[in-house]
Structure formats: C-alpha cells, structure tokens
Amino acid sequence: MNSASAVVVGAGPAGLRAAEVIAQQGIRTTIFDQKASPGRKFLVAGRGGLNITNSEPVQEFAKRYDVPDRWTILLQQFSPDDLREWFQKLGVETFVGTSGRVFPRNIRTPMVLELWLERLDALGVDFQVGRRFHQMLGNDPYDLVFQRGKKFQLVTADTVVFALGGASWPQTGSDALWVEEFRRWGVQVREFVAANVGWERSWSEKFLSVADGKPLKNLLVTCANRAVKGEMMITKYGLEGGALYQLTRELRVAPQIEIDFKPGTTLAELKERLRGGVSIKERLVKACRLSPASAALIEEVAHPQTLGDWVAAVKHCQILLERPRPIAEAISSAGGVSWDQLTDDLMLRAVPGVFCAGEMIDWEAPTGGYLMQGCFATGTIAGEGAAKWIAKGRQP
Ligand SMILES: Cc1cc2nc3c(=O)[nH]c(=O)nc-3n(C[C@H](O)[C@H](O)[C@H](O)COP(=O)(O)OP(=O)(O)OC[C@H]3O[C@@H](n4cnc5c(N)ncnc54)[C@H](O)[C@@H]3O)c2cc1C
Structure with missing residues (x-):
C-alpha cells in the first residue's frame, strides 16, 4: 500500500x-x-x-x-x-x-x-x-x-x-x-x-374532489417552445411528474405550460369524432378516450363552453403555475x-x-x-x- x-x-x-x-x-x-x-x-x-x-x-x-x-x-x-x-x-x-x-x-x-x-x-x-x-x-x-x-x-x-x-x-x-x-x-x-420538483397551482375543492392523485398520461407538454412527452400527476398543491421535471429549466424562466392531451390526434379529427350527441365532455371521454381527470383539468383551467372551446383546450390547454415546491422536497437540485x-x-x-x-x-x-x-x-x-x-x- x-x-x-x-x-x-x-x-x-x-x-x-x-x-x-x-x-x-x-x-x-x-x-x-x-x-x-x-x-x-x-x-x-x-x-x-x-x-x-x-x-x-x-x-x-x-x-x-x-x-x-x-x-x-x-x-x-x-x-x-x-x-x-x-x-x-x-x-x-x-x-x-x-x-x-x-x-x-x-x-x-x-x-x-x-x-x-x-x-x-x-x-x-x-x-x-x-x-x-x-x-x-x-x-x-x-x-x-x-x-x-x-x-x-x-x-x-x-x-x-x-x-x-x-x-x-x-x-x-x-x-x-x-x-x-x-x-x-x-x-x-x-x-x-x-430541480425535478413539483409545481404549485391552486385548485378548486370541486376539482380536487375528483382529480387529486390522478395521473395524466401520454401528454405533450410545452414550456417556452420546448415540447416533451410524458406524464404528470394532479396533487393537492398543483402538479408533479416526469413531464414537468424535464422542463424544470424552462419553468424557472416562464412558469406556464401548454398541455396537448391528444398529441396523436389533430384538431380536425377531434372535431369529427365529437359531432352529435349531448354532452361534449362525455363524448370526449368516451369517443376520444380522454381521461376523466384530464377532462376535469380542462374544465378547471379553461372553462370551455362550446365544442370549439373544448377541442382547442384538449390540444392547447394553458396552465399558469405559481412556484416550485420547496427544494427540500425536490428529487435533485x-x-x-x-x-x-x-x-x-x-x-x-x-x-x-x-x-x-x-x-x-x-x-x-x-x-x-x-x-x-x-x-x-x-x-x-x-x-x-x-x-x-x-x-x-x-x-x-
Ligand atoms: C426521492 C428521490 C429519488 C431519487 N431517485 C433517483 C433515481 O431513481 N435515479 C437517479 O439517477 N437519481 C435519483 N435520485 C437522485 C440521486 O439520489 C442523487 O442525485 C444522488 O444521491 C447524489 O449523489 P451525491 O453522491 O452527489 O450526493 P448525496 O447522495 O446527496 O451524498 C452526499 C453525502 O455528503 C454528506 N455530507 C454533506 N455535507 C457534509 C459535511 N459537511 N460533512 C460530512 N458529510 C457531509 C451527506 O451526509 C451525504 O451522505 C433521487 C433522489 C431522491 C431525493
């Protein structure tokens, strides 16, 4: 030695x-x-x-x-x-x-x-x-x-x-x-x-009662012109998950994301599938396989009324985030x-x-x-x- x-x-x-x-x-x-x-x-x-x-x-x-x-x-x-x-x-x-x-x-x-x-x-x-x-x-x-x-x-x-x-x-x-x-x-x-941390956003009690802890899958999430595929989860304090983690650097500069809940489907295809019937939300869930949590999130942040509003929000749902969770909770720094x-x-x-x-x-x-x-x-x-x-x- x-x-x-x-x-x-x-x-x-x-x-x-x-x-x-x-x-x-x-x-x-x-x-x-x-x-x-x-x-x-x-x-x-x-x-x-x-x-x-x-x-x-x-x-x-x-x-x-x-x-x-x-x-x-x-x-x-x-x-x-x-x-x-x-x-x-x-x-x-x-x-x-x-x-x-x-x-x-x-x-x-x-x-x-x-x-x-x-x-x-x-x-x-x-x-x-x-x-x-x-x-x-x-x-x-x-x-x-x-x-x-x-x-x-x-x-x-x-x-x-x-x-x-x-x-x-x-x-x-x-x-x-x-x-x-x-x-x-x-x-x-x-x-x-x-880094690799959840982001805060206030939710209504009504929304949390149906969506807390629910996953959002197969998303295309964009922040500051960078788009990533991935998943997220709705939590009491806001949003968590891999898609957000990939965008940590962009979020620090501009804490706003746009979610495309149906990246494989165009606006025109979505509109086509939603023609006829009564509730647009129900048709989105059934005909377009939008998860109930995703539909609830769209309602919470975009308040869509018409078919056009709904389809636009499925493809371009804007969510303003407030702040990252404390560093002590982050996966890394x-x-x-x-x-x-x-x-x-x-x-x-x-x-x-x-x-x-x-x-x-x-x-x-x-x-x-x-x-x-x-x-x-x-x-x-x-x-x-x-x-x-x-x-x-x-x-x-
Ligand atoms: C919940 C969670 C899940 C994770 N999952 C994954 C995963 O699946 N895959 C992945 O790639 N990464 C994951 N990570 C990240 C990964 O664990 C860290 O990146 C990695 O542990 C960092 O290693 P390090 O050796 O640099 O520091 P640490 O592992 O943080 O070790 C630093 C050490 O230095 C010691 N130390 C600090 N200050 C002093 C001092 N003054 N005197 C003496 N000792 C001191 C500490 O006690 C500590 O033991 C995860 C992290 C968390 C929190």
Missing part, C-alpha cells in the same frame, strides 16, 4: 465511487460522512426502484444534461455501459424497463449498498461516519477539521475529494452547509435551486460549484489536490437515470484525478 493518504468527504454514490477508484490504486483511503451511515439518499432513491442509468444512445444521453457537449466528454470517461458493467461485477444483474430506464434486477437497494460497502471494505477503505466536515486549514497536505458532537478532530490528507451532494432532501445529509466554507477559499458556488472553478479532472483550481464530484457541482438533468449516471461519472473522474495527483507527487 502507498504511504500517501486520501480523504473522501461524503458517502453518497459520487463519494463512494471516488473512494473505490482511489483505493484501487493502493492509496490509503478514508471516507467521512456526517450521517451515522453511508448512502442515505442512495437508499431513498431506491425506494421506488433504483433507476441507475438509461439505455438510450450516448449522444442522445448527453443531450439530457444542461450542457450536452460537456457531458459527451464526461460520459466517455464512465459511460452508461460502464455503469451497467460495474453493477454486473458487483454481482447485480440489470434490466431495461420502460422509456429505456435501467434498474437492478431482483435485488433491493439496501442489498446493493451492502455489496458495494463490502467491496470497499475489501479494498481497505476506512469509514468514519457521524463526522461533519467543518473546515479546511492547511494546504498540501490538507488539514481537515471534522466535528462530532462537541468534539473536533483534525485529519491530514495528501488529496481530498469532496462529494457533499446538492440541497434536496437535507434529512439524508445533503444540507449544502459546506457552501460558505468553499466560498471562503475563493471558490464560486452558484446558489442551489430545486441545480447550482453548486461552478464548472469554471474545476479542471478537466474536477480538481478545484483554487485548491490544487482537492477534487469535487456528484450533485455538489453545478449541473442538472431530468429523472430517468441521468442523475445517478452523472454522480458515478464525476465520482470516477474525481477519484482518478486524486489518484493521479498522488502518483505525480502532488503536482497537477
């Missing part, structure tokens, strides 16, 4: 992956986390099925991120195929589900985490949990101060990877309280905002360490030898496996960067 030492702070998927890569190079690696056990958000992510990546071609894959050119390069260094192979080597089969989403087969997420921790243990990675990163004192080697209750502990390392997460679900440990310390070193950190603060190895330019990985860096992507893939890719790159830093005798 190398006499040099590495510290990884943050035991989410990005930090665990970085620690694994560093330890594989024979470097003494210790991982710290402020929670009492590692991978809290990873476990939360797995509750509804752990969507680890996506099977779509890598060029399309990169377009899901806010800066596709950057992600084309990052994903070349740890691709969706590499991630599936990584799971295979862990002894976990994966399968492609709906919309190309990739999941582990026949295994629960706590077991996946256990297998991963066993692998890290076999590599000699030391875990120090219940310790909050407080401050960094000296540079190269780095003196890190951790806090445990009222006690402080000084730890010296030759290289450091921070993987402290974003700002959603703070109860899992990603509370973004590190931002102030990073700014003290002169590192630019963009304010965190909610945007914001964090700005890319121009980092080298290609994800090393902080202001603090050579210190690397960043995962959601604490300023990027965003929708749900669909892109978040986890982004964390594994940046964890791999930062881990390799830290190992290279040591191999080169702590020179860039």
